[in-house]
Amino acid sequence: MTRGQRLLAGALAAAVLAGLIVAPLSLGRYGLYVLSLWAVMSIAAIGLNLTLGYAGQVSLAQGAFVGIGAYAAAILTTHGYPLALAVVAALTLSFVVGWLLGYPALRVQHHYLAFVTLAFSTLAFLVFRNEEWLTGGIYGISGVPRPSLFGLSTAKPLPFYYLCLFALGVVTIAFWGLVRSPWGRAFMALRENPLRAASLGVDTRRYTLMAFAIGSALGGLAGSFYAPLAQFVDPTPFTLAMSLNLLMMVVVGGSGFFFGPYFGAMVAVLLPEWLRFAEGYYLILYAILVMLLLVYSPSGALGILDRYLRRRDARIASALRAAAGVGLPDELVQ
Amino acid sequence: MANLVDLIVSGLATGAIYALAAIGFTLLWQTSQTINFAQGEFVMLPAFLILAAMRVGAPFWLAIVVGLALSLALLGFAFKRLLVDPMLRHGVLPLAIATMALSTAMKESVKTFYSAEAQPFPSIAPSGSLSIFGSSVSLQSVGVFAFGVVAVVALSLFLDRTSTGRQMQAAAQNPTVARIVGIPVERMAMLTFVINGALVALASLLVTPIYLAKFSSGDTLGQAAFAAAIIGGFNQVRGAIVGGLLIGVADNLAAAYVSTQYRAAVPLALMIVVILFRPEGLVGRAEERTV
Numbered sequence: 001m002t003r004g005q006r007l008l009a010g011a012l013a014a015a016v017l018a019g020l021i022v023a024p025l026s027l028g029r030y031g032l033y034v035l036s037l038w039a040v041m042s043i044a045a046i047g048l049n050l051t052l053g054y055a056g057q058v059s060l061a062q063g064a065f066v067g068i069g070a071y072a073a074a075i076l077t078t079h080g081y082p083l084a085l086a087v088v089a090a091l092t093l094s095f096v097v098g099w100l101l102g103y104p105a106l107r108v109q110h111h112y113l114a115f116v117t118l119a120f121s122t123l124a125f126l127v128f129r130n131e132e133w134l135t136g137g138i139y140g141i142s143g144v145p146r147p148s149l150f151g152l153s154t155a156k157p158l159p160f161y162y163l164c165l166f167a168l169g170v171v172t173i174a175f176w177g178l179v180r181s182p183w184g185r186a187f188m189a190l191r192e193n194p195l196r197a198a199s200l201g202v203d204t205r206r207y208t209l210m211a212f213a214i215g216s217a218l219g220g221l222a223g224s225f226y227a228p229l230a231q232f233v234d235p236t237p238f239t240l241a242m243s244l245n246l247l248m249m250v251v252v253g254g255s256g257f258f259f260g261p262y263f264g265a266m267v268a269v270l271l272p273e274w275l276r277f278a279e280g281y282y283l284i285l286y287a288i289l290v291m292l293l294l295v296y297s298p299s300g301a302l303g304i305l306d307r308y309l310r311r312r313d314a315r316i317a318s319a320l321r322a323a324a325g326v327g328l329p330d331e332l333v334q
Numbered sequence: 335m336a337n338l339v340d341l342i343v344s345g346l347a348t349g350a351i352y353a354l355a356a357i358g359f360t361l362l363w364q365t366s367q368t369i370n371f372a373q374g375e376f377v378m379l380p381a382f383l384i385l386a387a388m389r390v391g392a393p394f395w396l397a398i399v400v401g402l403a404l405s406l407a408l409l410g411f412a413f414k415r416l417l418v419d420p421m422l423r424h425g426v427l428p429l430a431i432a433t434m435a436l437s438t439a440m441k442e443s444v445k446t447f448y449s450a451e452a453q454p455f456p457s458i459a460p461s462g463s464l465s466i467f468g469s470s471v472s473l474q475s476v477g478v479f480a481f482g483v484v485a486v487v488a489l490s491l492f493l494d495r496t497s498t499g500r501q502m503q504a505a506a507q508n509p510t511v512a513r514i515v516g517i518p519v520e521r522m523a524m525l526t527f528v529i530n531g532a533l534v535a536l537a538s539l540l541v542t543p544i545y546l547a548k549f550s551s552g553d554t555l556g557q558a559a560f561a562a563a564i565i566g567g568f569n570q571v572r573g574a575i576v577g578g579l580l581i582g583v584a585d586n587l588a589a590a591y592v593s594t595q596y597r598a599a600v601p602l603a604l605m606i607v608v609i610l611f612r613p614e615g616l617v618g619r620a621e622e623r624t625v
Contacts, residue, residue, distance in 0.1 A: 104606075108609055108610075108613050111363070111426070111568075112564070112613055114369070115560060115561075115564055115609065116605075116609050119602035119606050120606075122557070122598065122599070122602055123602060126595070126598060126599050129595075130595040240557075244434050248431050248434060251427060251428055252431070255427070281446060283439075283442040284438075284439050284442045284443050284446065286438075287435040287438040287439035287442065288439055290431075290432070290435040291432050291435045291436060291439070294421065294428050294435070295417065295420045298421050298425070298428035298429075299424070300428075
């Protein structure tokens, strides 16, 4: 990246951030809810992007981890514990369960792994629905409180949105650091060529489990914000549909691209709302748009941008080569 | 005991239907690496095509013909041409996601354009009941089971005994060599999609009288078909039938004797165990691809 490009990227990031802070001021209760949901789902999708996009392990269980986090948060906060503790508990619990779910990934790959995680997702849903003593069964847990931080209550939609945005910001910075660390490189090595990674001394076994565990932990983190956002937790949102939806966010946004999940979550959470003018047809329209996008660019929305940038870079490079080629004979003459 | 026989027979009947969907599912994977997450909806749709044809006044038999023709055209031909072909070379995952979107589109379309309510559907199997080992067994279950088995046997014979069937197997096992020896690989791939269209139409015809026609009925069917395909072995037609029957029976027995709450967990637990300890499936062989 040249200096100009870096400046441009920085300016763009600042503009987006400013927009995310200022725009909601004019939004109503529902608009804020949708935007907060976008922030929460982005966190979960970032986690899945690590597991799938960077480490290359297909998981259809991310929705279950959002559920685990949401239930952990709902149960703890309705019993009077602070949200901070609930967040830590949700992170730890989903990290451990994600680690355990990683073990099948050591044995099987691709579609088999997809089906193992799919089964896990359905089993988790059954536990949420049937273990009434813990989860309240189909009646769910209502009255999940929103926290107070430093004496400021986040009970109103706007402060809670800022809390979600803050959480997304923290996750973004941490994730940025992670993918640039040796760990991030090891994850990508795992995706590109596991055999080669192993022969270069990467402990593929440990990193596979790690990719699952960290990705799942982010799912749990998203869940622990989902619970106070909806203020009500019941099993219905955490069916397989949520896992599929999260997977769609990652792939539609652009799997393995850093900003893919943000965009994918925008498509999955906001696009249906924008299509509401189509009334009964909005979900049909939405599904058709997703298919068209994928047919046009199978590497997701950011894949289009990436292709464009690469083509432009190639053009610039060939122009430079041509210029250098023109200059060459003069030097030879001298 | 009386109860047990009935449970097993009705389990075999639903199992045969799962097997039909599972076979189509594995066929698509074999020939075009397509994981069709809309397979359940593929089974749901033909029933509505038939109902729609009957609504405009066609008699039942004509409606079946129309429904079958439309499923071959839409779920076979158009699905391959419009969605699978453009995405195939970009790997398994984007296509899998696109089929997820397709499943949403199909569900919502049926809900919006036809009805959100469950619709009754005429049965092609006879009604009444039969006495086996002193217990009554519904004729419908026996009829559905028989239809399913006949269809699977016919398909296996087609694949093993006819020239076209063997060309399809060759195209699936090794497309490059198949192309060298002059097999029209593209046409064979298209044929599998059309066969899948026929299989789901048949499954739809058999399952809908039992569970009614509803836009959301594909969810459970699709999951059962995945599980059946995995349990039996992803690369075998007879694997899918073993898996389908096993799941149908296990599901029924679990509902009766284990717990209705966790009945859905039984096929999945079975699937996880099979994947972990015998990933090639119960009757599959490792590292082999056969249609």
